Amino acid sequence: KKLLVKMEPDEDVRAHMRMNIQSLHSFGFILTFVLFAGALVGFAVIGGVVGPNVLVQNFDYDVDLFRDSWSGSVTDLNKLNQQILLLAKIQNKQQGSVGLSGDVTFLLSLELKGDLPESLWIPQEQTDGQVVVARTHTITCDAGEEFCSTVLLSHEPFITQPNYRYNVSLANVNDTTSAFLGNFTFDISYVNDRFTLFEVWCRFGFLLFTAIVLIIFAHKLKGFAWADWTVEQKWTTLLLVGLFAWNNPFFPLGLLINHWIPAFIDALMVVSFLILLLLYWLIMFDGIHRASEERNWFFYFPKILILTVLWGVTIAVFTMMGLRELDDPSSTLDNIPYYFVWKVIMIVLVVIYALYLAYVVCRAFGTMISKRSSPLLGSRVIFFNIFTLVIFLLTLAGFIAGYITPLVKDDCKLRKPKKGKEEKRERREENMLTCSAAEFLAFLSLYNLYVFTLAFVYLPNTRVASNALGSLQYDGMIELEDTEAKLTSHISENDDDDDFGINLESDSDSDSL
Numbered sequence: 001k002k003l004l005v006k007m008e009p010d011e012d013v014r015a016h017m018r019m020n021i022q023s024l025h026s027f028g029f030i031l032t033f034v035l036f037a038g039a040l041v042g043f044a045v046i047g048g049v050v051g052p053n054v055l056v057q058n059f060d061y062d063v064d065l066f067r068d069s070w071s072g073s074v075t076d077l078n079k080l081n082q083q084i085l086l087l088a089k090i091q092n093k094q095q096g097s098v099g100l101s102g103d104v105t106f107l108l109s110l111e112l113k114g115d116l117p118e119s120l121w122i123p124q125e126q127t128d129g130q131v132v133v134a135r136t137h138t139i140t141c142d143a144g145e146e147f148c149s150t151v152l153l154s155h156e157p158f159i160t161q162p163n164y165r166y167n168v169s170l171a172n173v174n175d176t177t178s179a180f181l182g183n184f185t186f187d188i189s190y191v192n193d194r195f196t197l198f199e200v201w202c203r204f205g206f207l208l209f210t211a212i213v214l215i216i217f218a219h220k221l222k223g224f225a226w227a228d229w230t231v232e233q234k235w236t237t238l239l240l241v242g243l244f245a246w247n248n249p250f251f252p253l254g255l256l257i258n259h260w261i262p263a264f265i266d267a268l269m270v271v272s273f274l275i276l277l278l279l280y281w282l283i284m285f286d287g288i289h290r291a292s293e294e295r296n297w298f299f300y301f302p303k304i305l306i307l308t309v310l311w312g313v314t315i316a317v318f319t320m321m322g323l324r325e326l327d328d329p330s331s332t333l334d335n336i337p338y339y340f341v342w343k344v345i346m347i348v349l350v351v352i353y354a355l356y357l358a359y360v361v362c363r364a365f366g367t368m369i370s371k372r373s374s375p376l377l378g379s380r381v382i383f384f385n386i387f388t389l390v391i392f393l394l395t396l397a398g399f400i401a402g403y404i405t406p407l408v409k410d411d412c413k414l415r416k417p418k419k420g421k422e423e424k425r426e427r428r429e430e431n432m433l434t435c436s437a438a439e440f441l442a443f444l445s446l447y448n449l450y451v452f453t454l455a456f457v458y459l460p461n462t463r464v465a466s467n468a469l470g471s472l473q474y475d476g477m478i479e480l481e482d483t484e485a486k487l488t489s490h491i492s493e494n495d496d497d498d499d500f501g502i503n504l505e506s507d508s509d510s511d512s513l
Contacts, residue, residue, distance in 0.1 A: 019230070021383055021457040029383065036387075036453050043449075044442040051437020052194040056081075063184040069107075069169035072188055077162045079255050080193035086154040086166050087189065091182030092141040100180045101140045105171040107132055108153055108330050113163035121165060124329075134171060135330045141180055148181070154329040157322065158258040159190070195437060196255070202441060206247045206448050214240045217455050224460075231287065232384070232458045235280050239451045242276045245269035246447055260322055267318040275311045277447070279303060281388060282357055288364040288381055306356070310349040317342050361389075383457065391450050398443055 024032070063070045074084070086108075094100060109132045111121040123131045141148040153168065166188065217240060221229060248269050254262035282303045317339075324331040364385060 019232075019457065020459050020461050023461050024457070032453065032457065033387070036449055039449050040442065040445060043445040044438045047441030048436065048438035051198055051441060053192050054195050054435045054437060054440070055189045056192050058188045060186045061183075063186060065168065065170050065184045066173055066178055066181075069167060070184070070186060071165065071167050072186055073163065073165035074188050074190065075163045077159050077164070077190060078193065079159055080191075080196040081159050082191040082196055082255070084154075084156045084159065084164055084188065084190040085152065086168075087187045088151045088153055088168070089185040089187070090139060090141075090148040090151075091184075092145055092148050092180065093182045094141065094143075094180045101138060102177055102180070103136050104139050104177060104181070105134050105136045106151075106153060107134055107169045107171055109133075109167045110154065110156075110329065111165040111167070112161040113165070115162045119163075121163075132167075133328065133330050135332070137332075139181065147185075152332075155325055156329045157263060157325050158254075160258050164188075198437060199440065200252060202444060203247050203249075203251055206444065207244065207249055209452075210240060210243045210247060210448065213452055213455050217459065220459050230458065231284075232454070235284065236451065236454045236458050238276065239280060240455060242273045243448060243451055246273040247444075260326055263322045264319055267322070268315060271311060271314050271318070273447070275307050275314075278353065278357075279307050281392065282307075282353075282360060284384060284388070285357065285364045286360040288385075289360065289367045303356075306349060306353055310346070310353065313342060313345050313349065317346070361385075387450075387453070391446070394446060398446075 058072070058074055060070070060072050077084070088106075110124045112124055113119050113121045135153070137151045137153075139148050139151065154166065156164070166186075168186070214237075217237065221233065226234075246269070248266060250262060250265050250269070254266065283300070286299070286303075320337070321331075364381070367381070
C-alpha cells in the first residue's frame with residue numbers, strides 16, 4: 001500500500017539522519033575531546049623532542065657602531081635554508097631611567113658571492129638601482145631593561161647564492177641618540193636545512209592522511225544523494241578539501257625556484273583556508289539559531305561579502321609585501337604603497353567579523369540553553385558549539401602570539417627582552433627570534449585534527465550506511481521503524497517537491513495500518 005505523507009517545506013528531514021555523533025554517549029564525547037587534546041599535545045611533544053632547531057643563528061657581540069661600520073657574513077648556504085634574516089639588538093645605556101624611544105637610520109648594503117673559487121662579492125642592487133639603502137627604525141628602550149627592542153634590518157625571502165655579506169653603518173647620529181644607545185649585537189639567521197626536511201615530511205604526512213580521510217568520508221556517503229547530506233557533512237567535505245591548501249602541497253616548489261609565484265601560492269592557500277574556516281563558523285553558528293528558517297540569499301550574502309573583501313585585502317597586502325622584499329630585502333610594511341589604508345580596511349573588517357561572530361555565537365548558545373533545538377539535533381549543536389569554541393580560542397591565541405601568520409614563513413617572531421635579574425651573559429646570548437619545531441607542528445596539526453574529528457563524528461554510523469539501497473534507489477536518510485509490523489520503508493521520488501511517497505508493505509492485511 002502507498003501512503004503519501006505531507007511534510008512542511010521548512011522541516012529538516014535530514015535531522016533524522018543517524019550519525020556517529022548521535023550514537024555517542026557522554027563517555028564517547030569525553031573520549032573524543034581527550035583523544036583530540038592528546039593528539040595535539042603529542043604532536044607538540046614530537047616536534048619538541050624529534051624536531052631540529054628552526055634557525056641557525058650567528059651572533060656578533062659588542063659592536064660599537066657609533067665609531068665604525070660593521071660587516072658580517074655567512075657561507076655555504078643552499079636552497080634548503082629557505083631564507084636569511086639580519087637582526088640587531090642594542091644595549092640600553094639608561095637602564096635606570098625612564099623609557100626612551102627614538103628614530104635611528106641604518107645604512108645597509110648586501111653583497112653576494114657564488115660557490116666557485118674565482119667568484120667575487122657582487123653588491124646586490126636594491127630599489128631604484130641603489131647599492132646602499134637608508135632605513136629608519138624606531139628604537140624603544142624600556143626602563144630597567146638592559147637591551148632595547150630588536151630590529152629586523154633585512155629579510156631575504158630566497159637563497160640565491162651560497163655566500164652573503166652585510167655592511168651596516170649609522171646615519172644621523174646625534175648626542176641624544178648616542179646617550180641612550182650602547183653597543184650593538186648583530187644576528188644573521190637562516191633556516192636550518194634539517195628543519196626544512198622535517199617540515200617537508202610533516203606536510204607530506206598530513207597531506208597523505210587528509211587524502212585517506214577524504215576517500216573514506218566519500219566512500220561512506222556514496223550511497224546517499226548530495227541533497228540528503230546534512231549541512232555538517234557538506235561543510236566537512238569542503239574543509240577536507242581546504243586542508244590540502246593548509247598543508248600546501250606546493251611547498252617544495254619554493255625550494256626549487258627563486259620566484260615570487262611560490263610565495264604567492266603559499267599566502268593564497270593559507271589565507272584561503274583560514275577564510276573558509278571563518279565562513280564555516282559564521283554560517284554554522286547563525287544556522288543553529290535559524291534552524292527553522294529558509295536559507296536564502298540574505299542569509300549567505302553578508303557573510304560571504306565580508307570575508308571575500310577580507311580575503312582580497314589580505315592577499316593584496318601579502319603579495320605587495322612579498323614583491324617588495326624581492327626588490328628590497330630591507331623593506332618594511334610601512335614601505336608598501338597605501339599600507340596605512342590597507343591596514344585600516346583590514347582592522348575594520350576584522351572588527352566587523354568579530355562582532356558578527358560574537359552576536360551569532362551568543363544567539364546559538366541561547367538556543368542551546370533554551371532547548372529549542374530538536375532532540376535529534378541537540379547533540380550536534382552542543383558538540384559543535386563547545387568544540388568549535390575551543391578551536392576558535394586556540395586560533396585567537398595563535399594570532400595574538402604571532403604563530404598563525406603567512407607573513408613570516410617559518411612562523412618565527414621577534415622576541416621581547418627578558419625581564420628580571422638574569423646574568424648579563426645569559427641575556428646577551430638570548431635569541432632575537434623565538435620559534436621551535438614544537439610550535440610549528442602544533443599549529444600545523446591543529447586544523448588537521450579539528451577537521452579529522454569533524455569527519456569522524458559526522459559520518460553515518462555503520463548500521464545506517466549498510467542499510468542504504470544505493471544512490472539510485474535510496475534518496476534520503478530518514479529512518480522509519482515499526483517493530484511490531486516490521487515495516488520496511490524508503491523514500492520514493494514524487495513529482496511534487498513537497499510530497500514524499502512512502503511505500504509501506506506488510507505481511508498482514510490493511511488493518512496493520
